[in-house]
Amino acid sequence: MSETTTLTNVKTGTWGGGKSPFSISYGKLMMWIFLLSDAFTFSSLLVAYGFIRHSYASNLVTPWPSPDHVFNHFPFLHGVHLPLMFVSLMTFILIFSSVTMVLAVEAGHRMAKKEVGMYMFLTILGGIGFLSCQAWEWTQFITGTHEGRMLADGSIFHGANLQMNQYGPTPFGDLFFIVTGFHGFHVLSGVVINIIIYLNVLGGTYEKRGHYEMVEKVGLYWHFVDLVWVFVFTFYYLI
Amino acid sequence: MSNQNLNQDNHGHSDDHGHHKETFISKYVFSMDHKMIAKQFLITGIIMGTLGMAMSMIFRLQLAFPDMKFPFFEGIMGHWGKDGKLDPNFYLALITIHGTIMVFYVLTAGLSGTFSNLLIPLQVGARDMASPFLNMLSYWFFFLSSCVLVSSLFVDGGPASAGWTIYPPLSALPKAIPGSGTGMTLWLVAIILFIASALLGGVNYITTVLNMRTLGMKMTRLPLTIWAFLVTAVLGLLSFPVLLGAGLLLIFDRSFGTSFYLADIPADMAGGIERVGGSPILFQHLFWFLGHPEVYIILLPALGITSEVIATNSRKPIFGYRAMIGSILAIAVLSFIVWGHHMFITGMNPFLGSVFVLGTLIIAVPSAVKTFNYIATLWKGNLQLTPAMLFAIGLVSFFISGGLTGLFLGNAALDINLHDTYFVVAHFHIVMGSAAIFGMMSGIYHWFPKMFGRMMNKSLGYAHFWLTFISAYCVFFPMHFMGLAGVPRRYYANTAYDQFSTFVDMNVFITIAALIGGAAQLLFLFNFFYSIRKGKKATQNPWNSNTLEWTAPVKHLHGNWPGDIPHVYRWPYDYSKPGSEVDFIPQNIPEEGQTDPLQEMASQHNH
Amino acid sequence: MKILNRIQKTSFIFATLIVLSLGSFAQTADEGAKLFSANCTSCHSINEKIVGPPLKNVHKKYDEAWIIKWVKNSQEFIKSGDAKAVKVYEENNKIPMTSFATFTDLQVKSIIAYVKAESEKAPVASAASASSNVATDSETETTDLSDCINWLMVVSFLLLIIVIGLMISILEKLGDIKGKPSINWIRINGFLLLAFLILGMAAVVWEFYYHTKLTVNAQTPASAHGVIYDSMFNITLVLTGIMFVVTQVLLFWYGYRYKHSDTRKALYYPDNHKLEFIWTIIPAVVLTVLVVRGLQTWSAITDRNQNDKAQVIEVFGYQFDWKMRYAGADNKLGAHDFRKMGVWNELGVDPNDSASKDDIVTSELHLKVGQPVVLKFRAKDVIHSAYLPHFRVQMNVVPGLPTQFIFTPTVTTNQMREIMKNPTFDYVLLCNKICGSAHYRMNRKVIVESAEDYYKWLSTQPKLVAENTATAESDSKALATK
Structure with missing residues (x-):
């Protein structure tokens, strides 16, 4: 708006009106607000996790399993006890993709179209890599181990589904699916959005627009998804 | 949703408002103009409100005359009202949907959706919302959500019947009651759509208030309406996602055999799968983490509207402007840490209960400050008793009456005997129901000329106010005594225990008062729709108000102001200022010696 | 006792009770009464529809064998395609009735005997309830006289509103013709606010006088902790009562007292920190009293050591x-x-x-x-x-x-x-x-x-x-x- 442009040269109070108090566009502000709100969705799931897990604190009949002993597999290394190694790899991949995202945003500031494209591509690869790892992890979890768990009627149950699992109480499996699933859904949508933006970058849309703010916005989202994973990792796997 | 956030750049918030040609569809249906969207919210809200009110009439008749037959029940409800007797299952469905509609569809979307949309851009001095496209989506999610909820009335087994709080296992086990089948699923779908709408709206409101205030509109010059809407939007953004999470888990429990909320449920009751290990109380924690802020999501906009209406019509500045902002913020912060007071008797740890007692009762302090400030604003004013003003006074009265009974319920010890009785029904219908409805009515009477360019009929407005006010007190005040006698809420009839039969007369009285109150709303509906077409033409600033929306022309423009957006030089409450000839000085009038807004801004910055 | 099994869900026993039975001896009816009150009453009564339909005279509608079959497992019976069973199911919103598989035939018969006995004396017993839902579908409504009067009141009230409305609109038109309003709304509303305050307060006093005795708080508490509960309640009632009266009186009195007048200008009075401080402190002190007393009461009641x-x-x-x-x-x-x-x-x-x-x-x-x-x-x-x-x-x-x-x-x-x-x-x-x-x-x-x-x-x-x-x-x- 015209006032805004004339004003930028004038010293006015930060909150005095006529401009953004944070000096960012409304789109980015909205993204921040959306992420704040989405953080609460994740918190609700993690709180649910904490609440239910806490209720098992003194339960000796069906104790909460130790993640070390559930998530100890690694592709091609059958039978080796590698606690949390694979999850750590996943975490690493996701964090790495966040780094490439930072580089893409930085390249955007320099209006370097080629570099933005390259780093976006790497980010997308990282996202897809993470999702593939998660698919393997889920398969492993669902198939279960050879030992399984003996049921009351003498049969042996392997792996997990939403109704029961071999590792421990039912909510252990349920929470695994819902928490990592909901996060995976966020990564998936992040990848889809990244692909759209990537195509736009290649098509020169932002070059024409004169700025790469869209890349910054998806970048915010991507870092958020990354950050959430750190919490999921901490609460679900480590503690 | 993130997708929409990202792509909004394409949907322009460009400077060339008003250029493109408008078709009927783009102007009235898929409108991106905030004023039109406000009207859409309002009218949808009014329709939903009428439906919700009609439901309350039906169950009030049942409660007053449990032995009587009403042949027309069969006419309107089919087999649920067979032989003129209301089916007990459908009674529960009615109270559930009545609660849902009133809490979410009328008092959240209908109230804050309408007035946030209408007033935020106009009062902060913006051409439109930050993202008109998301704003439009917000309405259409709401519309879709309303349709899903209404359609759930017609499914087999009836709509959701577990109370608007849908506690599992009742809501999680499709076999527990008829209403927990398809109806419950549709309820959850409707609420998830509603949450999407609320979030889209909220993101927009916050961004617009923070980023798009006109030059000179400092945060301390915002009208209290805007402060209320801003804080409301923040509350919504932080609490609705939690309901989303809670709803998601409930959907999984219902449809996919998980056990988040279910413990020790035998297989034959839960779709053939034994459910162990979850916690029914978890849902209540998540639900009330939304549920309690929700009360303020409803109430704060109403209080904001009241502040504006009372100041304007008292011809006096609102007393203690900063204290008012402070109490809004205090209420908002506290509202997040008191949800447990809905759960004192779930067997929670008594110490935890004590913490919640403390938080809950502290909320009474900012609420009391607001009340006293309202009363102080009236003192030595020059009160224009317009319908809007009367409704605002009515709100304050309800806020006092209902707020004080909150001190009983917020005290864990007293809650033991009052929890879930009619005392609770009385309490929240007064403080949240009636007060917020009165705020909404006050807003409608006050800003009707802004919305439709015409005035509402005054005498009908007065009749509407007095009938509603008196009947609301007649309906809800006696209910306290029923509650104190131990009559539980959500009872289909009070015939099963002899002691309750002493309340037959009172129930009849309440129902008659409710019917009168309901009839009074017909006056309003007539007045509203009649005035849209035939009301007296409005002048630009009919109430001699200071805020910016009255500087915009009566005829709506895309972009709100024909020329430049007015700049702001003063707070919005310069009414009856000594030394001024007129008793109001709009915000866009410079103070003496202030001519250039840029200079003013610069000099203030240098201080 | 073994027979007193109840597994009731959302269900109704429709036909439990119908009897063609030849000899329903008093004894079987007694047995039936016991069974009925233990198993059936949450969903059925003789005269009224509750969850399930009223059972009056059901024995005339269905034969005994049918009823026994229904009671023992209605779902299977419906699935078997029995026309009557399906009809009953559909008539009652498809809410399944709990199966009572453990009942012996004799037990079901005794319940039927009881229902038969009750059906016969029902008309007398239910005369008090305004419209007993007798199974013969065609009875007329019986409405109390007082209900009639209530309805008349509603109608006449509505009429009164219409008449007042008409008068107002005529007066307003007159005002338009004369060029000055003939109704001074502000004055009227000012007086109404005052009247509401006075009448409302009177009504509140009357309410307390008249209805308090119906509440459990007015009765002697029947438990040890009830005494401290009631004292806590009374403290809260007094404190909130004072607040209620003071604030409401001020609100409506100011509404009346400061109604608009052309000769007066409002006082420009935006702030007074001392005043605001006072009315932050007063509620805070009052609340401290309530919180402290409340928590004492709460911890006394929830003390787990009394276990x-x-x-x-x-x-x-x-x-x-x-x-x-x-x-x-x-x-x-x-x-x-x-x-x-x-x-x-x-x-x-x-x-x-x-x-x-x-x-x-x-x-x-x-x-x-x-x-x-x-x-x-x-x-x-x-x-x-x-x-x-x-x-x-x-x-x-x-x-x-x-x-x-x-x-x-x-x-x-x-x-x-x-x-x-x-x-x-x-x-x-x-x-x-x-x-x-x-x-x-x-x-x-x-x-x-x-x-x-x-x-x-x-x-x-x-x-x-x-x-x-x-x-x-x-x-x-x-x-x-x-």
Whole structure:
């Protein structure tokens, strides 16, 4: 708006009106607000996790399993006890993709179209890599181990589904699916959005627009998804 | 949703408002103009409100005359009202949907959706919302959500019947009651759509208030309406996602055999799968983490509207402007840490209960400050008793009456005997129901000329106010005594225990008062729709108000102001200022010696 | 007792009761009465539709064999395609009735006999209820005279509104013609505000005078902690009452006093920090009193240390009734497991646990006066809430999450009857959390009595496990062979 442009040269109070108090566009502000709100969705799931897990604190009949002993597999290394190694790899991949995202945003500031494209591509690869790892992890979890768990009627149950699992109480499996699933859904949508933006970058849309703010916005989202994973990792796997 | 956030750049918030040609569809249906969207919210809200009110009439008749037959029940409800007797299952469905509609569809979307949309851009001095496209989506999610909820009335087994709080296992086990089948699923779908709408709206409101205030509109010059809407939007953004999470888990429990909320449920009751290990109380924690802020999501906009209406019509500045902002913020912060007071008797740890007692009762302090400030604003004013003003006074009265009974319920010890009785029904219908409805009515009477360019009929407005006010007190005040006698809420009839039969007369009285109150709303509906077409033409600033929306022309423009957006030089409450000839000085009038807004801004910055 | 199995869900017994039976002897009807009140009343009554339809004269509509089949397993019966059964099902919103597979034919017949007997005397008994829903479909409505008057009042009130409306619009038109308004709305509304204040306050006083005596708070509390509860309540009532009167009076008085006048200008008075400070401090002080007193009361009531000497009684809630389990001589309840809930063992008591050998299951709650009790709550299906208003006791009853409440009843039922001058008064245990269609009927009598009466009553109640040993054994055998 015209006032805004004339004003930028004038010293006015930060909150005095006529401009953004944070000096960012409304789109980015909205993204921040959306992420704040989405953080609460994740918190609700993690709180649910904490609440239910806490209720098992003194339960000796069906104790909460130790993640070390559930998530100890690694592709091609059958039978080796590698606690949390694979999850750590996943975490690493996701964090790495966040780094490439930072580089893409930085390249955007320099209006370097080629570099933005390259780093976006790497980010997308990282996202897809993470999702593939998660698919393997889920398969492993669902198939279960050879030992399984003996049921009351003498049969042996392997792996997990939403109704029961071999590792421990039912909510252990349920929470695994819902928490990592909901996060995976966020990564998936992040990848889809990244692909759209990537195509736009290649098509020169932002070059024409004169700025790469869209890349910054998806970048915010991507870092958020990354950050959430750190919490999921901490609460679900480590503690 | 993130997708929409990202792509909004394409949907322009460009400077060339008003250029493109408008078709009927783009102007009235898929409108991106905030004023039109406000009207859409309002009218949808009014329709939903009428439906919700009609439901309350039906169950009030049942409660007053449990032995009587009403042949027309069969006419309107089919087999649920067979032989003129209301089916007990459908009674529960009615109270559930009545609660849902009133809490979410009328008092959240209908109230804050309408007035946030209408007033935020106009009062902060913006051409439109930050993202008109998301704003439009917000309405259409709401519309879709309303349709899903209404359609759930017609499914087999009836709509959701577990109370608007849908506690599992009742809501999680499709076999527990008829209403927990398809109806419950549709309820959850409707609420998830509603949450999407609320979030889209909220993101927009916050961004617009923070980023798009006109030059000179400092945060301390915002009208209290805007402060209320801003804080409301923040509350919504932080609490609705939690309901989303809670709803998601409930959907999984219902449809996919998980056990988040279910413990020790035998297989034959839960779709053939034994459910162990979850916690029914978890849902209540998540639900009330939304549920309690929700009360303020409803109430704060109403209080904001009241502040504006009372100041304007008292011809006096609102007393203690900063204290008012402070109490809004205090209420908002506290509202997040008191949800447990809905759960004192779930067997929670008594110490935890004590913490919640403390938080809950502290909320009474900012609420009391607001009340006293309202009363102080009236003192030595020059009160224009317009319908809007009367409704605002009515709100304050309800806020006092209902707020004080909150001190009983917020005290864990007293809650033991009052929890879930009619005392609770009385309490929240007064403080949240009636007060917020009165705020909404006050807003409608006050800003009707802004919305439709015409005035509402005054005498009908007065009749509407007095009938509603008196009947609301007649309906809800006696209910306290029923509650104190131990009559539980959500009872289909009070015939099963002899002691309750002493309340037959009172129930009849309440129902008659409710019917009168309901009839009074017909006056309003007539007045509203009649005035849209035939009301007296409005002048630009009919109430001699200071805020910016009255500087915009009566005829709506895309972009709100024909020329430049007015700049702001003063707070919005310069009414009856000594030394001024007129008793109001709009915000866009410079103070003496202030001519250039840029200079003013610069000099203030240098201080 | 074995027959007193109730597994009721959302269900109704439609035809339980129809009888063509030749000889319904008084004795079978008595037996039937017992069965009926234990199994059927949460969903059925003789004259009224509750969850299921009224059972009056059902014996004339269906033959005995049909009814027996229906009662024992209505779902299967419907699936078999029986036209009548399907019709009944559809007429009642497709809500399935619980199956009573354990009933013998004789038992169903005795219930039918009871219904028959009741149907015959029903017209007299139900004359009081305004419109008894007699099974013959074509009866006319009976409406009380007072209802008529009420309706007339509503109609005439509406008419009055219309007349006033017309008058106003005529007056306004006159005003338009004369060029100045003929109604001074501001004055009228100012006076109305004042009138509302005066009449409203009068109404509030009248309410308190007239209705307070109906509340439980006006009655002697029937439990030890009820006394401190009531004193806390009264403190809150007085403090909030003062606030209520002061603020409402100021609000409406100012509304009247400062109504618009052209000759006066409002006072520009935006702020006064001292004043604001005062009215932040006053509520804060008042609230401190309430919080401190409230928390003292709360911790006194919820003190778990009183547990030791308390007598243990389990209260078990399910759709739509209550069961009590007395711990017996060892004051220890037997273990329970929801998987063991079965036909004879609705509470899922573990019959092999030694503590459950002397457990007694009853459908009334009897308490010994002066004896601290700990009520342990458990639910079968959905959340219920055990509410005993006269004792100031309430606690949610949650499936899978045991809760409890400790209190001491201090006034016997007979004493309370004298105090209230109501010889039919009874304490009650209500369900206070929405749980389904018959939620409003889910209550049981509570009786507080002297030690002597209490033990006399308890001794007549059979022990759950002993009574059902045979069944329990065959159950466990069946399990073993599985």
